[in-house]
Amino acid sequence: MRTAIDTNAISALWSGSPVVAQVTALLGRLAAEGALVVCAPVYAELVAHPKVTQQFVDQFLVATRVEVDFSLDEAVWRETAQRFAGCARRRRKSAGGEARRLVIDFLIGAHASLNADRLLTFDPHFYAQDFPKLSLIGLEAL
Numbered sequence: 001m002r003t004a005i006d007t008n009a010i011s012a013l014w015s016g017s018p019v020v021a022q023v024t025a026l027l028g029r030l031a032a033e034g035a036l037v038v039c040a041p042v043y044a045e046l047v048a049h050p051k052v053t054q055q056f057v058d059q060f061l062v063a064t065r066v067e068v069d070f071s072l073d074e075a076v077w078r079e080t081a082q083r084f085a086g087c088a089r090r091r092r093k094s095a096g097g098e099a100r101r102l103v104i105d106f107l108i109g110a111h112a113s114l115n116a117d118r119l120l121t122f123d124p125h126f127y128a129q130d131f132p133k134l135s136l137i138g139l140e141a142l
Contacts, residue, residue: 001034004112005122039111079110
């Protein structure tokens with residue numbers, strides 16, 4: 001079982017979130033079930049966290065055995081484009097204007113749907129709408 005991890009699940013550990021102990025335990029459980037992975041956009045967002053350095057992120061990922069998939073192939077980009085376009089069409093159709101989600105969110109979802117069995121995220125409602133076949137683990141798993 002391969003679990004992709006969204007930025008918000010890891011950054012919660014570094015932000016002093018009240019769910020730190022639960023997130024730590026959940027990541028331990030998921031690691032016991034198989035590989036953990038973040039895609040390149042998640043890595044970039046983690047390095048931008050205000051409380052860490054790139055060296056800290058690299059050491060954290062090694063220590064927690066979270067691999068970084070720096071390769072986003074054509075299939076991931078095409079899936080991203082398709083899902084992002086679908087979201088934009090829905091927003092325009094509902095008179096909600098342009099898509100409010102960032103393309104990075106769609107990259108994370110596309111990567112998880114094509115390269116993992118599930119996604120750990122604290123934003124499951126977004127991914128459930130735009131990636132309905134993607135298995136999600138959210139806060140309720142804590």
